[in-house]
Amino acid sequence: MSDDLTTGLRELAESAEQVPPLSGAGIRHLAQRRRRRRRTITALGGTAAVAAVALALVLNLGGSGAVRQDVPAKRPTSAPTRQPAPDxxxxxxxxxxxxxxxxxxxxxxxxxxxxxxxxxxxxxxxxxxxxxxxxxxxxxxxxxxxxxxxxxxxxxxxxxxxxxxxxxxxxxxxxxxxxxxxxxxxxxxxxxxxxxxxxxxxxxxxxxxxxxxxxxxxx
The missing domain is CATH 2.40.440.10 (L,D-transpeptidase catalytic domain-like)
Incomplete structure (x- = not known):
């Protein structure tokens, strides 16, 4: 997990434990901060998921340590040309x-x-x-x-x-x-x-x- 994601989660937990008495404007300000943090956490989580998928694709497509299977060449299906019978x-x-x-x-x-x-x-x-x-x-x-x-x-x-x-x-x-x-x-x-x-x-x-x-x- 990234450092930014860890920090955001910690701040969210701390703010939930100690909620000082605030005025209405303060409560709205605090709610806006929490929404911004949730968006940051969601964005970071999505980035991590995309990175994981990309890594898996690289490995499957022949990256380091991958095993590649060669497709055997197709054999010719047409018969060799035969000379016509002589007159x-x-x-x-x-x-x-x-x-x-x-x-x-x-x-x-x-x-x-x-x-x-x-x-x-x-x-x-x-x-x-x-x-x-x-x-x-x-x-x-x-x-x-x-x-x-x-x-x-x-x-x-x-x-x-x-x-x-x-x-x-x-x-x-x-x-x-x-x-x-x-x-x-x-x-x-x-x-x-x-x-x-x-x-x-x-x-x-x-x-x-x-x-x-x-x-x-x-x-």
Missing amino acids: VEVDLSSRRLVAGGRSMPLSSGLARTPTPTGRMTVVSRDPVTVVTGAVVGRPHDLRYKVPWVIRLRADDGTTTAVFGMITDETVPGVYDFTSGWIGLRTADAKWLYDRLPTGSVVDIKGHAPAAPAWPTPST
Whole structure:
């Protein structure tokens, strides 16, 4: 309790014990003094109560000696984004290309010029393209017109293509001898070309089997 409050209470008690005879004006003066003392006591008591509440709030909100509880972080509720299913799946190990429920034999790159793998996107399509002989397993200095070319590109810039291997229809599914492109039989290449627009997704996996390459044919 504060000193002012104690003093006020003591004076009030003493005045109650010894009340000298007073005139009417004196009695009124004494009553006014007592009212002022009561207001002072009430004000001091209210101040003390406010101070106590403030102290309690400080302690509860993390003041000295308070214990704080950390709220655990919320776990993400959304599932990780899944890649869409590819439009075409290429398995170099089995020499097969699957699209629209159709499985087609293929010929991929030689050991020294392997076909790149991974997820790729169709970036362009050409009904006929001129390529070097290396693309179709022929001498490099020759040029050939190959049909139904579908060009593919990966996010890292790697490129390859699917095309119709007109130089030898018996090669797809049996031997690998391209420069890294994926060769199909002409009819299969046209079927795929007609159904695979730009922006389609192609997944290429595996690697060419360890088998002897098709002998380089004579010109």
